[in-house]
Amino acid sequence: MSPLTTAAPGAPVVDLDLADLRRDPYPAYTELRRTAPLAWVPSVGRHLLTRYEDIVHAEKLPEVFSSREEGSLLLRTVGPNMLREDEPNHRRLRSAAEPPTRPRQVRDLWAASFERTAHELLDRIAGRGGADLIADFAEPLVAANLALVLGLRTASAEDIADWSRAMMAGNSNYADDPDVWLRAERATRAIEGAVAEAAEAARREPDGSVISSMVHADGPVELAEIQNNVKVIIGGGVNEPRDVFGVGAWALLNRPGVLDRVLADPASWKRVFEETARWVSPIGMYPRQLTQEYEIAGVTLPAGSRVALVIASGNRDDSVFERADEFDVDRPHRPHLAFGGGPHFCMGAWVARHEVSAIAWPLIFSRLKGLRLAEGATASDSDSAAGRMDGWVFRGLTSLNVTWQAA
Ligand code: HEM
Known part of the structure; x- marks a missing residue:
C-alpha cells in the first residue's frame, strides 16, 4: 500500500x-x-x-x-528494522533482541557496570566545581551503557554518541538536508563494521549482550538484520535517557522544595522518572x-x-x-x-529507568555537594523552552550548566 x-x-x-x-x-x-x-x-x-x-x-x-x-x-x-515491521516479523526480531534488556538482566548483568561508569565520569569532573551535565556526564554515561548492553566492545562512548546523533538527525530530517543524509550514511557504515566484528566474537563466545542474543536466537536472524536493529537502538538509546536525565535534573533544581522531598525519599526517584518522561517526552x-x-x-x-x-x-x-x-x-x-504502546512498547525502558533513576540522578545529588544551576541557568519552564529546551520529534535540554562545591 x-x-x-x-x-x-x-x-x-x-x-x-x-x-x-x-x-x-x-x-x-x-x-x-x-x-x-x-x-x-x-x-x-x-x-x-x-x-x-x-x-x-x-x-x-x-x-x-x-x-x-x-x-x-x-x-x-x-x-x-523491528520498529518499522508488523507481526510476525516484528515479533521474530524483537524476541531475538529483547532478553538482555529485561528488568532482571538489567539488574544482574548491567547495573554494576552502569554504576562504575557513572562514578568514573563523576571522578573526572568532581574537582572542577562546574560542568555541563549533559555533555560531561549524561551523554557519555548512557552511550557507554548502551555499548555494553549491545555488546559493541570496541566502540567508545564517543563513537556511540556520534553515531546516535547522526541516526537521530536522519530520522528527523523532514527538511531533507543532504548533509544530514551524508553524515547518517557515514555512521551507518561504521556501525555495520562494528556489529559484524561483535557478532563474530559473540558467535564464538556468547556474552549476554543484544548482539549475542540475536546471533544465538532460536529463529534465523541475518547479520544485516542485526546491523539494522543495532542502528535503531543506537538511534534511540542515547538521546532519550540523556534527555530524561537532563529535564528531570533541571526541573528539580528549579524546584528546591520538591528536590528536598525527593532526596529524603529515594523510592520517589522512580516517580520523578515517569513524571519527567510524561512532562517532556523525549520522543x-x-x-x-x-x-x-x-x-x-x-x-x-x-x-x-x-x-x-x-x-x-x-x-x-x-x-x-x-x-x-x-x-x-x-x-x-x-x-x-512516553515509551509508546502496543507491540512496539520501548524495548529499552528498563535500561533507561535504571540508568537514570537508580544511578545517574541519585549519584549527582549525593556526590556533587551543593549542586545548583549555574548563574543565568535558572529560568521559567517557558524561558527554557525558548532557549535550552529544543525539538519536537525529539525533545530535551541542549545543555545543563551547574555548579557545586569542588571536592
Ligand atoms: C527514556 C528513554 C526512552 C524513551 C522515552 C523511549 C521511547 C520509545 C518509544 C516511544 C518507542 C516506540 C516507537 C514506535 O512505536 O514507533 C520506543 C521503541 C524502542 N526503543 Fe525506546 N526509548 C527510550 C530508551 C531506549 C533505550 C535505552 C533503548 C535501548 C537499550 C531503546 C530501544 C528501543 C527499541 C529497540 C524500540 C523498538 C521496539 C519495537 O519495535 O518493538 N529505547 N522507544
Missing part, C-alpha cells in the same frame, strides 16, 4: 511552522487537541493525532495502524500508516493515510492528566505514553 501524501477528505488542514514546533510545540498541541484532534499538517506531511485516548486506541490496532510506514525517514536512515511523535479505511477522531482516513501519533501531546492531555502542563511528581498514577 503506497502512502498517501495528501490530507484525507474532510480532515482539517492546520499550518504549523516547524521552527515554532521545535522551540515549543505544546501551545500548538493544546490547540489541536481542542479544535482538530486529527489534523493534516502540510509541513509534516502527515495527519497529527493528538488526544491521549485516540493515540491509545490506535496503538491497540496495529493491524490497522501499521508500523511499516513506506518512505519513512527511519527506514531511509537505517533500513528495515514527541512517531509515524503509522493505515492498512485500511478507518474512522478516528471524527475523520474517515483512507487506506494508505499517514498518521503521526503525537505522544508528547497525549501526555499533556488535560482530560487525563490534571494540570498537565505542570511538573508534579505527586500526581496520581496514570500510564503515560
Whole structure:
C-alpha cells in the first residue's frame, strides 16, 4: 500500500511552522487537541493525532495502524528494522533482541557496570566545581551503557554518541538536508563494521549482550538484520535517557522544595522518572500508516493515510492528566505514553529507568555537594523552552550548566 501524501477528505488542514514546533510545540498541541484532534499538517506531511485516548486506541490496532510506514525517514536512515515491521516479523526480531534488556538482566548483568561508569565520569569532573551535565556526564554515561548492553566492545562512548546523533538527525530530517543524509550514511557504515566484528566474537563466545542474543536466537536472524536493529537502538538509546536525565535534573533544581522531598525519599526517584518522561517526552511523535479505511477522531482516513501519533501531546492531555502542563511528581498514577504502546512498547525502558533513576540522578545529588544551576541557568519552564529546551520529534535540554562545591 503506497502512502498517501495528501490530507484525507474532510480532515482539517492546520499550518504549523516547524521552527515554532521545535522551540515549543505544546501551545500548538493544546490547540489541536481542542479544535482538530486529527489534523493534516502540510509541513509534516502527515495527519497529527493528538488526544491521549485516540493515540491509545490506535496503538491497540496495529493491524490497522501499521508500523511499516513506506518512505519513512527511519527506514531511509537505517533500513528495515523491528520498529518499522508488523507481526510476525516484528515479533521474530524483537524476541531475538529483547532478553538482555529485561528488568532482571538489567539488574544482574548491567547495573554494576552502569554504576562504575557513572562514578568514573563523576571522578573526572568532581574537582572542577562546574560542568555541563549533559555533555560531561549524561551523554557519555548512557552511550557507554548502551555499548555494553549491545555488546559493541570496541566502540567508545564517543563513537556511540556520534553515531546516535547522526541516526537521530536522519530520522528527523523532514527538511531533507543532504548533509544530514551524508553524515547518517557515514555512521551507518561504521556501525555495520562494528556489529559484524561483535557478532563474530559473540558467535564464538556468547556474552549476554543484544548482539549475542540475536546471533544465538532460536529463529534465523541475518547479520544485516542485526546491523539494522543495532542502528535503531543506537538511534534511540542515547538521546532519550540523556534527555530524561537532563529535564528531570533541571526541573528539580528549579524546584528546591520538591528536590528536598525527593532526596529524603529515594523510592520517589522512580516517580520523578515517569513524571519527567510524561512532562517532556523525549520522543514527541512517531509515524503509522493505515492498512485500511478507518474512522478516528471524527475523520474517515483512507487506506494508505499517514498518521503521526503525537505522544508528547497525549501526555499533556488535560482530560487525563490534571494540570498537565505542570511538573508534579505527586500526581496520581496514570500510564503515560512516553515509551509508546502496543507491540512496539520501548524495548529499552528498563535500561533507561535504571540508568537514570537508580544511578545517574541519585549519584549527582549525593556526590556533587551543593549542586545548583549555574548563574543565568535558572529560568521559567517557558524561558527554557525558548532557549535550552529544543525539538519536537525529539525533545530535551541542549545543555545543563551547574555548579557545586569542588571536592
Ligand atoms: C527514556 C528513554 C526512552 C524513551 C522515552 C523511549 C521511547 C520509545 C518509544 C516511544 C518507542 C516506540 C516507537 C514506535 O512505536 O514507533 C520506543 C521503541 C524502542 N526503543 Fe525506546 N526509548 C527510550 C530508551 C531506549 C533505550 C535505552 C533503548 C535501548 C537499550 C531503546 C530501544 C528501543 C527499541 C529497540 C524500540 C523498538 C521496539 C519495537 O519495535 O518493538 N529505547 N522507544
